[in-house]
Structure formats: structure tokens, C-alpha cells
Amino acid sequence: MRHSDALPTMVNEPSRQRGIGAKSKPGKLKSTMIRLKNDKHLYVLMAPYMVLFFLFTVLPVVLSVLISFTYFNMLEFPRWAGWSNYTRLLLDDDVFLIALKNTIIFAVITGPISYIACFVFAWLINELRPKARALMTLVFYGPSISGNIYFIWQIMFSGDSYGIVNGFLMRFGFINEPILWFQNPQYTLGIIIVVQLWLSLGTSFLAFIAGLQTVDKTLFEAGAMDGIRNRWQELWYITLPSMRPQLMFGAVIQITSSLAVAEVAMNLAGFPSVQYSAHTVVTHLIDYGTLRFEMGYASAIATVLFIIMLGTNLIVQKLLSKVGE
Template sequence: MKPELARTHTSTLKAGAQPVRALKRIWNERMAYLFMMPFLISFIAFILIPVIMGILMSFTSFDAFRFPEFVGFQNYIALLTQDTVFMKYAIPNTLKFAFFVGPIGYLLSFGVAWLIYQLPKDARDIITLAFYAPSMAGAVALTVVWQAAFSGDYVGYLNNYLLQLGLIETPVLWLQDPKFLLHIMIIVTVWMGFGVGFLALLAGFDTVNKELYEAGKIDGISNRLQEVFYITVPSMKPQMLFSAVMAIVGTLKAGAISTQLTGLAITPQYAGHLVLNHIDDYAFIRFELGYASMVSVVLLVISYIAMKLSYRLFGSKDGE
């Protein structure tokens, strides 16, 4: 046999043996895969398959009644060239909302967690519960607290307070005025943002080796800010990464807050219209499910880019 044919034959045999070795390895580790099976089934059924179906549906025109019609990239072209609501309102509002709720809210969570960690243990638990409780209340807190606070009549907490101080002469329709709605959404979301990511940051401070602070003082660290920057943050990167991912997820799925605050599917003059509201508009009001799927794919890409940025900032580097 010629050397070239021999090498080709050997490569073919190796390629054919790879699936056999893979199946043999799976069988040898069958108990591990058995324990993983519930998660794998749930992941495939509720995440992987819907994502694949959403991507495929984004190339169709589908109204939930007739069979989907393949239209290629027409939905994507229409988004970039014809959808003025998306370009003029959804994207700018989402970027502004994401900037304040994402990075600034994340830094605020870290700062509050660091301050709470300096307190005695008993006081720390009580204050942590006070900050974490709003994230568990969810829509109930929005209805009971914030709608009452920003109510547009005389009995609204904010209007009543400002009227007593003489700062306004007539009640302000806070939740119907386009000038204020997005800012109120940001305030409420940040207030509700002290959730699981906040607890992860608080727990991360316990993982920092206290001897590092003593070594840092010997090396020239002279204040608490330098300790946080040079020791605390590098020592709790896994918790920082987890909190960043949770902040991204919470920011991008927060579009329903405008509907919960105003009671309207579409906010006045699209003042609180985010990308998620745009998806709901086309999916559940216009029943253009193909177009809604395409916007969902765009949101998925934005989420992926934000996740990659978080991994670049807080992911473990080689040798760490």
C-alpha cells in the first residue's frame, strides 16, 4: 500500500473510531449523565428548542393562524429601514435605561453591599433583608407602592408632598407625562435591583482572604478604596461575574415595568417603550409573530454581546 493511501486509511479508521470511543465514554460515565439528565432535558425543551424555533421563525411572516411563509431577510431589512418606532424610541430608550440600570445599578449594588458588610453581623442581616425584600415583592410592590407614590391626583404621595411644600400648584401626571416616565422606570428598577446578584456580592466579601489586606498594607496600600480596587475585586471575580450576568438579564427583561406602572400596553408617545415592549407589541397586539421573533433574535444578540463583555471584565484569565 502506498504511504498516501496508508495515511488516508489510518485517518478514516481513526475518524470512524471516534464515535465509538465517545459512546463508550458516555456509557462508562452513565451515572453522571443520568444525574444531569433532568437539567439537560429542561435546557433542551425550554431554552435550546425555543431559541432555534425563534431564529427560524424570524425569517418568516407568521400571524399565528396561517402557516408561516418564508420571507428571508425581509424582516431584518424592514427593522433597519422602515421601523421608525424601533429606531427612534425603542433603541434610544433601551440604551438609556440599560446604562442607568445596568452599570450604574451594578456599581450601586456593589457599593451598598460593601457598606453593609462593614456593619456588625446582626445589623448586617436585618439591613440585607430590607434591601433584598423589594426584589421578592415584584409586581405587588409596583402596584401598592410606586403607583400610589406617583399617582397623578392630589392623594398621590409625591404630588401631596410637593403641594404641601408649595413646589407645584396642580398635581402632575407623573406616569402619563413622557418627560418623567422613563426616569421613574429607572428609579423603580434600580430600587428593585437588589436581588440575587446583590446577595452574591455580599457573600463574595466573605471569600476574600483577610491576610491579603495585611499583605497589601505592607506593599503600600494606604486606604480602603485601594483595598477594594487591588484586593477585593480581583479576589471575588466569580461573584462579580455572576452579579453582572444577573444585572444584564434583569435589565433586558425589565420592559414589562412600563406596562405595570401605567397599565397601558403602549406608553404615551412611546416614552417608556423598550425593545421588550416592541416584541410584545408585535407578538400580542399585532400578531406579527415572525417580526416579533426577529426582534427577539436582535435582543438575543445584544444580550450575547453584553455577556461577552462581562466575561472579558470579570472572567478568570489564564493562570488565575
């Protein structure tokens, strides 16, 4: 009798569990609606930014991806072209492959070096007194906001004997005649890399300075009690984990600037450069987008660059998440 009484209870137990599960979903939905209602003023404040972000960031990216599958010359209505733009880009466009190679070389060299340099200089300057820190910050940040900075480098690497570099090398007997720096593919990319590194202490540098200022000083005292004995341990276990938002922001900025280089190459090496020695993905995009008006093909170039940037950012984000472990 007891066994028969227990049997219905055991049989009905799954149904009760299903009933509980079924009720939990409306409960979650209700709690979400209540939370949205309670925080509606926050969403109202966020609405202007979200509208602008959607109109000027999300929507252009989506439209660019869609246009990349069409033939569009700005005069006729876009015609569907399927994967032909990407096939042409990756299989038939030799200049794009040169631009992709130059961009990867440029990014692999300038990206990590400039990122580390931004943090190292910010870390060293942060140790100075406030007035000296402000002065040194301006000195290091100045080149990135100056106006006609390329004029200086054009004088330095001028192709005649009056160029500073040529004059120095000829005076000390390293060369016998001037070198045409920007007309020789052997030197062009290297010079542009040096100039970009000189310009790299920009927004990321300021972000790191700000991040170092916000590190809680009491963490260093707690770390000393937990066994941290030197500045390198403080840097790895306290400073860097406390600066993860700034580190991630700086990584995004440096990745974007290193993969989207164009202005330096165009101003110093010309457009197009000799034998496409300084040709990058962005200059290739400018060529087809603003000169030839092949907007479908230009959108395909932009989409490939966007995928490369997105993938690189995701990899860097995973690496930065392990800082301090």
C-alpha cells in the same frame, strides 16, 4: 562515506516527524475516550440538567431565530420570508426605533448604577455583625420580592393633588397645580428609571453578599506582607479577583434586567404609554407576540434583543477579566 551515511538519516527525519505527528492524533483521541470512560458517572449526573437546558433554552432560541425568517400568524403554517422581518424592523418600524432608544437609555443608566450599588451595599453590609447583616440584607432585598410594589409608586406620583409628590411640591410652592406624571412624556421614562433602581438590589445583591463571605481571609494577611496598606488596595487586588464568578453572574443579571425591562413600564405608564415615552424592546415584543400574533416579526425582535444582550455580556466579561491587574 560518513557524509552519505548521514544523508539518508537527514532525509528520513521529516518522515519520522510526520509519523510521530500522525500517531499523536490517535493518541489524543484515545486519551479523550479514556477520560470520558473514567468520568462517565459525572456525565450521567449532568445528563438531566443538560437535557432540560437543551429543551427549554437552546432549542427555543434556535427555533426563534428560524421563525424570525418566516411569516407566522399562529393560524397558518410558517412561510419563508427571508430578511423581510428585519428590513421592516430596522427601516420601517418607527415605534421599534423609539423602543430601542428608550431601552438603550434605560440600560446605560440603570445597568452600571444598579450594578455598582449592589456591590457597594453588599460590601458595606458584609462588615456588620451576623444578625445586623441578616436584617439589613432582608431590608435591601425586600423590595425586589414584594408583591404589589407598583401601587406605592402610583400613589406617590398620582396625577392629582392627593399624590405624595404633587402634594409636597404644591405645599412648598414649587408648582401651582398637580402634574400628570405618567401622562407627560417628559417625566415618564425618568420615573421608571428611578423605580427600577429602587428594585435593583435583587439577585445580584445576594450573589455579592455570598461572594464576600467566601473570600479567603488569609489572603488579606498575605497581602499585608506583600505591601497592601489600605482597604481600597485590598478591594482591588484581593476582594474583586476572588469574586470574579459572582461579579460575572451579577453582571449578566443586571444586563438582562436592564435590557429586558417591561413590567415596570407597563404597570406605571400603561400599555402603550403616552407617545411611546416608556415603550421598550420587550413591550414591543409583547405587542406583536401576544396581541397581534405576528410570531415571525416578534421572533425577529427577540433575536435582535438577544444579539444586543450577548454582545453586551461579552464586552462586560472582557472588562471583568482585567479586574485586579
